[in-house]
Amino acid sequence: MAKLLVEPTEKGLWCESACVHVDPWRPVEAAVVTHGHADHATPGCGRYIASPETASILRIRYGIKAPIDELAPGEFRDVGSARVSLHPAGHILGSTQVRIEASGSVTVVTGDYKTDPDPTCTPFECVECDALLTESTFGLPAFKWPSDADVFDAVNRWWRGNVEQGMNSVVFAYSLGKAQRVLAGVDASIGPILVHGAVDNMLAPYHEAGIGLPETRKALVEAAKESAGRALIIAPPSAAGTPWMRKFTPCSTAFASGWMAVRGTRRWRAVDRGFVISDHADWDGLLDTVQRSGAKFVGVTHGYTRQFSRYLRDELGIDAEPVATRYSGEGESESEDEQVPSKQVPASGGAS
Amino acid sequence: MKRFSRLVTELDSTTKSSAKQAALASYFREADPADGAWAVAIFTGRRLKRVVPYKELRALASEASGLPEWLVRECHSAVGDLSETISLILPRPQKGDDAPERTLTDIFEQRIRPMQRTDTSGKARILRESWSELDADERYVFHKLISGNFRIGVQKRSVVRALAEAFEVDPGVMAHRLSGRFEPTPEAFDALKAPEGEDPGSDAARPYPFYLASPIETLLGTGASSTDTVPVETIEAQLGPAWGWIAEWKWDGIRAQLIRRDGLGSDSIHRAMLWSRGEEEIAESFPEILSAASELPHGTVLDGEIVAFEHGSPLPFQALQRRLQRKQREALLFQDVPVVFMAYDVLEHEGEDLRERPLSERLEVLNRLLDRAQSDLLRRSEPVEHSTWEELERARSESRERNVEGLMLKLADSPYRVGRVRGDWWKWKVEPYTLDAVMVGAQLGHGRRASLFTDYTFALWDRDPQDEAAALVPIAKAYSGLTNQEIKSVDKFVRDHTVARHGPTRTVEPEMVFELAFEGIQESSRHKSGLALRFPRMARIRSDKTPEQADTMATARALLEYHRSPPGLSR
Numbered sequence: 033m034a035k036l037l038v039e040p041t042e043k044g045l046w047c048e049s050a051c052v053h054v055d056p057w058r059p060v061e062a063a064v065v066t067h068g069h070a071d072h073a074t075p076g077c078g079r080y081i082a083s084p085e086t087a088s089i090l091r092i093r094y095g096i097k098a099p100i101d102e103l104a105p106g107e108f109r110d111v112g113s114a115r116v117s118l119h120p121a122g123h124i125l126g127s128t129q130v131r132i133e134a135s136g137s138v139t140v141v142t143g144d145y146k147t148d149p150d151p152t153c154t155p156f157e158c159v160e161c162d163a164l165l166t167e168s169t170f171g172l173p174a175f176k177w178p179s180d181a182d183v184f185d186a187v188n189r190w191w192r193g194n195v196e197q198g199m200n201s202v203v204f205a206y207s208l209g210k211a212q213r214v215l216a217g218v219d220a221s222i223g224p225i226l227v228h229g230a231v232d233n234m235l236a237p238y239h240e241a242g243i244g245l246p247e248t249r250k251a252l253v254e255a256a257k258e259s260a261g262r263a264l265i266i267a268p269p270s271a272a273g274t275p276w277m278r279k280f281t282p283c284s285t286a287f288a289s290g291w292m293a294v295r296g297t298r299r300w301r302a303v304d305r306g307f308v309i310s311d312h313a314d315w316d317g318l319l320d321t322v323q324r325s326g327a328k329f330v331g332v333t334h335g336y337t338r339q340f341s342r343y344l345r346d347e348l349g350i351d352a353e354p355v356a357t358r359y360s361g362e363g364e365s366e367s368e369d370e371q372v373p374s375k376q377v378p379a380s381g382g383a384s
Numbered sequence: 385m386k387r388f389s390r391l392v393t394e395l396d397s398t399t400k401s402s403a404k405q406a407a408l409a410s411y412f413r414e415a416d417p418a419d420g421a422w423a424v425a426i427f428t429g430r431r432l433k434r435v436v437p438y439k440e441l442r443a444l445a446s447e448a449s450g451l452p453e454w455l456v457r458e459c460h461s462a463v464g465d466l467s468e469t470i471s472l473i474l475p476r477p478q479k480g481d482d483a484p485e486r487t488l489t490d491i492f493e494q495r496i497r498p499m500q501r502t503d504t505s506g507k508a509r510i511l512r513e514s515w516s517e518l519d520a521d522e523r524y525v526f527h528k529l530i531s532g533n534f535r536i537g538v539q540k541r542s543v544v545r546a547l548a549e550a551f552e553v554d555p556g557v558m559a560h561r562l563s564g565r566f567e568p569t570p571e572a573f574d575a576l577k578a579p580e581g582e583d584p585g586s587d588a589a590r591p592y593p594f595y596l597a598s599p600i601e602t603l604l605g606t607g608a609s610s611t612d613t614v615p616v617e618t619i620e621a622q623l624g625p626a627w628g629w630i631a632e633w634k635w636d637g638i639r640a641q642l643i644r645r646d647g648l649g650s651d652s653i654h655r656a657m658l659w660s661r662g663e664e665e666i667a668e669s670f671p672e673i674l675s676a677a678s679e680l681p682h683g684t685v686l687d688g689e690i691v692a693f694e695h696g697s698p699l700p701f702q703a704l705q706r707r708l709q710r711k712q713r714e715a716l717l718f719q720d721v722p723v724v725f726m727a728y729d730v731l732e733h734e735g736e737d738l739r740e741r742p743l744s745e746r747l748e749v750l751n752r753l754l755d756r757a758q759s760d761l762l763r764r765s766e767p768v769e770h771s772t773w774e775e776l777e778r779a780r781s782e783s784r785e786r787n788v789e790g791l792m793l794k795l796a797d798s799p800y801r802v803g804r805v806r807g808d809w810w811k812w813k814v815e816p817y818t819l820d821a822v823m824v825g826a827q828l829g830h831g832r833r834a835s836l837f838t839d840y841t842f843a844l845w846d847r848d849p850q851d852e853a854a855a856l857v858p859i860a861k862a863y864s865g866l867t868n869q870e871i872k873s874v875d876k877f878v879r880d881h882t883v884a885r886h887g888p889t890r891t892v893e894p895e896m897v898f899e900l901a902f903e904g905i906q907e908s909s910r911h912k913s914g915l916a917l918r919f920p921r922m923a924r925i926r927s928d929k930t931p932e933q934a935d936t937m938a939t940a941r942a943l944l945e946y947h948r949s950p951p952g953l954s955r
Contacts, residue, residue, distance in 0.1 A: 298831040
């Protein structure tokens with residue numbers, strides 16, 4: 033993997049020249065963390081480098097006490113013999129890509145990213161580089177996202193329709209990132225909004241960052257009673273089918289995820305509605321990023337790695353190959369991130 | 385087409401069957417009779433022909449989307465449904481406002497029918513034209529129609545109920561009207577709207593809706609498995625005294641309705657008709673039964689089972705299967721595999737619908753009919769005499785020796801109901817055979833399970849597993865029997881323990897043991913193990929067992945010997 037300035041090891045993506053791991057999956061001495069989802073942020077490291085918002089999530093969510101070097105996006109830091117900087121990834125609040133410059137070559141590790149606009153985080157910024165390590169969660173042309181306006185129009189219509197029938201509306205969305213994006217997108221004048229405890233816990237970093245979100249209440253029995261038949265409830269997918277849901281009957285259920293673009297996964301989830309709201313880039317977003325980066329070599333991780341790298345090689349003539357990381361979902365016990373379909377069924381992940 | 389595609393989207397936007405039924409009812413109420421007829425045909429599973437083979441469809445989609453074919457195949461395998469895949473990858477429609485609006489009927493008459501009559505290039509042309517006229521949702525529906533596979537998660541039962549609701553007819557009556565043949569014509573649709581009792585121009589071949597028995601294990605509550613034993617005490621407590629019930633052997637054959645009515649035809653074979661439970665016309669396969677039935681009086685409908693039968697006892701089901709396979713329908717085979725119609729109910733006598741009469745009364749009519757017919761091929765499924773549940777349990781334990789599947793229990797004074805209504809008919813099957821086998825391979829599922837490993841290959845040891853040379857021999861594939869929760873855990877196991885990949889299939893480390901349940905076992909030259917299991921499914925995950933504690937081929941062969949000639953049965 034001489035083409036990239038990082039290489040996968042037992043513990044994570046190791047960068048020799050900077051002597052740090054990027055998004056390690058085991059505790060290491062020094063970690064650069066792209067964002068606060070569990071499969072990218074590992075507690076127990078000696079020290080961290082992260083954006084200020086991610087730093088705040090690391091402290092609130094994982095209780096990390098170790099020193100965190102807060103590096104504002106766009107600022108450079110000399111680390112070992114390398115220059116490291118962070119650049120907005122547009123995935124969730126605080127998410128960044130990592131740019132590493134060493135011995136005259138530039139590598140960008142995208143982390144998770146999306147190119148579509150999202151009011152809850154800084155928009156993705158394409159960074160030129162020699163070598164790119166990109167994710168490919170939705171690296172197939174079957175995945176093309178509808179516009180936010182269309183999707184939230186559908187969400188609002190569904191919610192309003194349910195209110196007319198005296199039903200609550202429950203949206204399952206990952207508690208960090210997706211839940212807040214749904215909050216920011218819905219028309220709060222339709223009715224009261226309640227949130228599951230796991231979602232409520234993750235609102236603080238957003239308030240801290242000054243992101244405008246509608247007023248919400250914790251979805252306790254009392255709140256459920258007061259807003260019965262009108263409420264929009266936002267809960268992590270792990271809450272589906274649990275006794276916690278009982279206080280909202282009768283309700284219509286929905287799931288917010290890029291996977292909802294496919295009927296089969298929607299039916300497997302056994303929800304009434306699937307809203308295509310993804311925090312990852314779709315096929316066009318991935319291709320656009322690869323091409324605009326100008327990278328001569330592209331490593332592909334997380335998702336449809338084999339298919340996406342083959343397309344880059346065979347059809348676009350870009351040197352590309354899959355890079356095995358733990359972000360590909362296998363062998364993980366807890367993750368709130370969007371995973372390959374098999375893992376996004378509510379396993380043990382979700383509300384902590 | 386817009387309206388129909390909106391209906392499909394509505395059906396897809398809810399998991400509640402009441403909401404699906406309401407959406408269907410409102411469609412049928414508003415539908416133009418021609419469109420309504422097509423919709424009924426589609427939703428009741430009248431077989432659509434595949435107009436364009438998958439391969440051609442994929443190639444054309446590849447061309448239209450500018451994507452290489454291998455990538456279209458990858459998308460197909462991720463999405464799990466070709467119709468949907470293609471609607472996802474095609475460029476968004478450039479449909480102008482002047483594009484003609486076609487009805488569902490137009491789609492069949494102006495698009496699908498011409499496609500059936502033309503060659504590959506003609507089909508491609510029509511397909512491209514259609515793509516340019518249809519939006520993404522309509523394209524999905526259109527692909528479903530031309531690929532001959534329109535399963536979209538709507539049960540026939542909901543369709544029957546929706547039609548009943550829309551036209552204010554009793555659901556049982558509607559089920560009857562929809563039984564048998566249905567030509568998608570406006571007249572056929574209008575006939576469904578007729579008020580009760582005014583059935584216009586009833587088809588002489590029309591069967592009655594079958595009444596289906598419930599598994600007795602469901603007396604144990606939800607979550608009971610077909611391998612659970614139901615104690616006689618439970619049966620007695622819930623079904624009451626045994627004398628109120630008529631018991632019969634549960635034949636291992638093909639459930640069928642035998643219809644003898646004038647107006648069907650004049651020669652001996654065509655005066656009668658046979659329908660299978662899936663409402664397929666199976667008359668052609670069993671001409672001797674039709675001949676025998678031609679002697680029955682006009683206006684007779686019998687419910688029963690076609691059973692391979694020789695020297696006074698039934699043959700294994702496999703024999704019968706050969707009769708259904710088209711290629712081998714020669715006279716020789718008819719002699720080779722003799723069959724009988726084992727009648728157990730009469731639904732119509734002298735043209736009168738008897739279904740509301742008590743079973744005991746219907747059986748008297750049946751006995752008289754069969755006595756008069758005097759045919760070896762039309763036999764009465766004799767009741768199993770008993771006075772207590774214990775006696776029935778003993779009788780049931782002889783099922784294997786008799787080559788039957790167990791017992792049927794029918795309430796003596798019950799009417800003949802429509803569909804699977806719990807309460808009056810129970811099937812009390814003999815417990816299935818079981819083997820503990822090791823999972824050695826897995827394959828991605830289909831449809832909504834396309835993203836999960838749901839189809840597994842199981843193996844048995846070829847010798848004592850303690851022996852160092854012991855190897856696992858694949859014996860069966862199974863994909864049913866697990867809960868969704870269990871599927872998730874097995875899927876994770878497969879991903880974490882893959883040792884080799886071959887396309888969609890994976891070889892996994894032989895670690896998990898499953899109890900396989902199956903109905904029979906026979907020799908097979910097509911299987912590496914030399915054995916084939918009938919209806920294998922997973923009864924439970926044996927997490928308490930290590931792979932070394934799984935069964936051996938010797939155990940399976942012993943079952944084969946037993947299955948072939950159970951003790952106490954002389955042939």
